[in-house]
Amino acid sequence: MVGKSLIPVSEKPFNAETPFAALNNDVTPADIFYVHNQFDVLALDINQFSLKINGAAANQNELSMEQLKEFPERDLLVVMECAGNGHASMNPAIKGMPWNLGAISQVNLTGTSLRNIHEFVGYTKDAIKVRITGMNQGKSDLEERKNSSEVYLWRWRYMRIR
16 A cells, blocks of 8 residues: 555665655554664564663662563653654755655653663762663763653553563
8 A cells, every 4th residue: 555654765774764644643653653773673572671770870780671660650742753854855965864754753652761760870970971872783972861851661652562
């Protein structure tokens, strides 16, 4: 069916756009939610997942997904859009993924705030930033945000992340 499936932008790593007509929905169905990968897609066993906490933290630890679910939960209705949405139409062309206008979707998410984890960790006065390192070989340095609205997720709309 035209307009009912993702529109591939690249195969390796896999990136795909949400069909424009689907953006009329209040929530984008999971099977047509845009996909943006910087690296190869991992096969992740959620039962083996752990969040490792180290560095200038009073409570260095590893938290499993089940332990993360013990933190206070919050639900968010979120619009997610790639900063490069619309790159394909720029003139002159610029480097980056050639997105048209489909690198955007809306979703209901459930998880715990990064702030809850910050409080649990008890950063020492020597902590100046939080480094989040992905399992997919990517890294992102983020300034410490004790009131962050970032969320560690375990439910995507009504579908549990497994």
